[in-house]
Amino acid sequence: MLPLFVAIPLGIGFLLPLIEEFRERTKLFAVTVLLETGLLLALSLVKFGEKSIYRMGGWPPPIGINYVLDGLSSLVLVVISGIAFVTTLFAMTYMSEYENLGKFYGLFSLMLAGMYGVALTGDVFNMYVYLEVAAISSYALVGFNRGPEELEASFKYLIMGAVGSVFILLGIAMLYGSVGSLNIADISVRVSEVADQSFILLSTALFIVGFGLKAAFIPFHSWLPDAHSSAPTPISAMLSGVLIKVLGVYALSRLLFNGLNLPNLAPQILTWIGAGSMFIGGVIALGQEDLKRLLAYSSISQMGYITLGLGMGGIFISQGKPAIATLALIGGVFHLVNHATYKSLLFLFSGGVERIFGTRDLSKIGGITRISPVSGATGTIGTLSISGLPPFNGFWSKLVIVIAAIWGGLYPIAGIVLFTSAITLAYYLKVQRDLFMGDVVGEIVEKGKISPGIYVPLLILALCCIGLGLLYLPEFRGVVLKPAALALQEGSEYTKLVLGL
Amino acid sequence: MLTYLLAFILFAIGLYSVINKRNLIKIIMGIIIMEHAVNAFLILIGYRVSGEAPILEKGMTVTEFVNSAMDPLPQALVITSIVIGLGVVALMVALAVRLYQHYGTFDITEIRKLRG
Numbered sequence: 165m166l167p168l169f170v171a172i173p174l175g176i177g178f179l180l181p182l183i184e185e186f187r188e189r190t191k192l193f194a195v196t197v198l199l200e201t202g203l204l205l206a207l208s209l210v211k212f213g214e215k216s217i218y219r220m221g222g223w224p225p226p227i228g229i230n231y232v233l234d235g236l237s238s239l240v241l242v243v244i245s246g247i248a249f250v251t252t253l254f255a256m257t258y259m260s261e262y263e264n265l266g267k268f269y270g271l272f273s274l275m276l277a278g279m280y281g282v283a284l285t286g287d288v289f290n291m292y293v294y295l296e297v298a299a300i301s302s303y304a305l306v307g308f309n310r311g312p313e314e315l316e317a318s319f320k321y322l323i324m325g326a327v328g329s330v331f332i333l334l335g336i337a338m339l340y341g342s343v344g345s346l347n348i349a350d351i352s353v354r355v356s357e358v359a360d361q362s363f364i365l366l367s368t369a370l371f372i373v374g375f376g377l378k379a380a381f382i383p384f385h386s387w388l389p390d391a392h393s394s395a396p397t398p399i400s401a402m403l404s405g406v407l408i409k410v411l412g413v414y415a416l417s418r419l420l421f422n423g424l425n426l427p428n429l430a431p432q433i434l435t436w437i438g439a440g441s442m443f444i445g446g447v448i449a450l451g452q453e454d455l456k457r458l459l460a461y462s463s464i465s466q467m468g469y470i471t472l473g474l475g476m477g478g479i480f481i482s483q484g485k486p487a488i489a490t491l492a493l494i495g496g497v498f499h500l501v502n503h504a505t506y507k508s509l510l511f512l513f514s515g516g517v518e519r520i521f522g523t524r525d526l527s528k529i530g531g532i533t534r535i536s537p538v539s540g541a542t543g544t545i546g547t548l549s550i551s552g553l554p555p556f557n558g559f560w561s562k563l564v565i566v567i568a569a570i571w572g573g574l575y576p577i578a579g580i581v582l583f584t585s586a587i588t589l590a591y592y593l594k595v596q597r598d599l600f601m602g603d604v605v606g607e608i609v610e611k612g613k614i615s616p617g618i619y620v621p622l623l624i625l626a627l628c629c630i631g632l633g634l635l636y637l638p639e640f641r642g643v644v645l646k647p648a649a650l651a652l653q654e655g656s657e658y659t660k661l662v663l664g665l
Numbered sequence: 666m667l668t669y670l671l672a673f674i675l676f677a678i679g680l681y682s683v684i685n686k687r688n689l690i691k692i693i694m695g696i697i698i699m700e701h702a703v704n705a706f707l708i709l710i711g712y713r714v715s716g717e718a719p720i721l722e723k724g725m726t727v728t729e730f731v732n733s734a735m736d737p738l739p740q741a742l743v744i745t746s747i748v749i750g751l752g753v754v755a756l757m758v759a760l761a762v763r764l765y766q767h768y769g770t771f772d773i774t775e776i777r778k779l780r781g
Contacts, residue, residue, distance in 0.1 A: 312767040341710040
């Protein structure tokens with residue numbers, strides 16, 4: 165069953181541009197991709213919580229490539245499929261006036277195939293290949309509108325992404341040179357037996373830089389605001405909601421936690437990079453006037469929370485405090501799920517706003533609640549969740565991260581988290597004031613365009629934002645989030661699952 | 666050891682070119698140089714002085730094979746990575762051509778509508 169996750173989107177991704185040669189403007193593309201993502205969502209929900217591995221070509225793991233489904237990857241699969249499904253639903257209406265839809269949906273499917281591959285694979289080089297599949301299709305999608313700004317953003321993203329990929333490949337080469345294996349589970353067995361640990365540390369540093377470029381940690385972030393604000397709206401939602409998480413944080417933590425058994429200093433570096441991204445991203449977001457750029461900087465800041473949670477988990481594991489480590493990892497994973505829902509909600513919402521006013525400049529528009537009450541309400545729910553107000557989901561994951569930081573004795577980190585929450589609240593209050601409240605400001609270009617096709621996906625995501633807060637309850641947390649955290653924490657379980665030792 | 670170092674110097678030259686050059690084409694060439702430095706490094710990992718092609722011939726025991734053959738895995742990786750590099754370079758050049766059509770220049774400092 166596992167290869168279907170890669171095979172279906174890969175096949176459809178190559179099929180749609182072919183069909184376009186014969187029939188140019190047709191609903192067929194959107195419907196196909198909607199069915200595809202719906203099927204994959206159903207499949208990932210059926211497979212949820214299962215632990216299994218798939219051996220490609222029947223070769224046993226250290227030799228052949230294998231797909232691994234454990235607590236973390238099954239959660240990530242559900243997140244990818246869910247967001248992809250809602251985004252496709254939105255794109256059906258939103259993108260219907262664009263040209264070259266076959267290529268759009270084809271690239272979209274290829275991006276999905278790459279992300280599923282990264283989430284499932286248990287082999288380092290295979291992970292690199294899937295990562296490139298997802299990344300190259302996203303470069304092309306960012307420049308899809310082919311205007312000067314889109315092309316510039318795409319080129320910038322492409323250069324930074326290519327440098328990141330080269331760093332990752334060099335890291336993989338160095339790891340293979342010193343450990344002699346590419347299978348993540350096999351690496352974790354062999355890595356402690358290597359006499360000279362300096363090459364392991366060097367490849368860890370290369371991985372942090374490479375995946376950091378993909379995940380837009382703060383010194384490497386400059387491509388993200390351009391790329392995420394220039395892409396077509398459904399793609400912005402996919403990039404910010406899922407792609408940077410899967411390609412950046414998920415792949416990095418899989419390698420560091422399960423493969424390299426947390427090399428020295430790596431968790432500390434992750435924690436402080438996370439804290440830095442969180443704080444600086446938030447401060448820059450304060451000064452933004454363009455709604456999509458504000459959301460993009462806020463993505464950098466929120467990615468910081470996720471990285472921080474995972475990094476703290478690593479610190480507590482190496483300090484021998486497993487209970488608090490689990491809590492911190494749960495916080496990171498929980499925030500990953502939450503951020504995927506509300507950031508895609510907000511990006512889709514910003515697409516709706518652009519449809520109404522024809523601009524995204526916050527100083528020139530306002531009063532969205534008067535024009536379209538439903539999308540105004542969903543946007544409000546999104547901003548409230550991301551600013552971390554109870555009872556929405558963003559509050560609970562931030563709470564878990566702060567509690568873990570305080571119990572573990574990392575008071576400065578807890579302080580930064582709380583302070584950044586205040587900054588986040590500040591810039592979303594600005595959005596509230598400028599965009600939602602008060603009278604209608606600005607010219608309304610296309611009022612009739614807010615059709616059910618636009619606001620139904622927003623409503624689904626808004627309901628998720630409210631509902632996912634329930635994951636904080638111990639009953640749900642134990643089923644959904646804890647297996648994901650333990651998959652990172654118990655490296656030996658992963659090895660046992662793959663190698664069958 | 667010297668050969669490894671040369672691969673790293675090549676890598677550093679590519680990185681320098683990506684960071685310091687203003688011309689789009691030179692930046693693209695920097696990326697290509699970096700990719701090939703890594704490919705060379707991968708090949709060097711599997712290289713062995715007076716090693717043979719990794720083919721198990723008739724009458725060869727496994728120990729003989731292990732003692733004489735080169736490591737085939739990095740070579741397989743390099744082929745994959747060259748193909749991926751080809752795709753990336755093709756996309757980069759296509760974008761550069763499009764940018765040239767819009768702006769009439771390859772100078773990165775003049776192509777600056779976005780703030781970063």
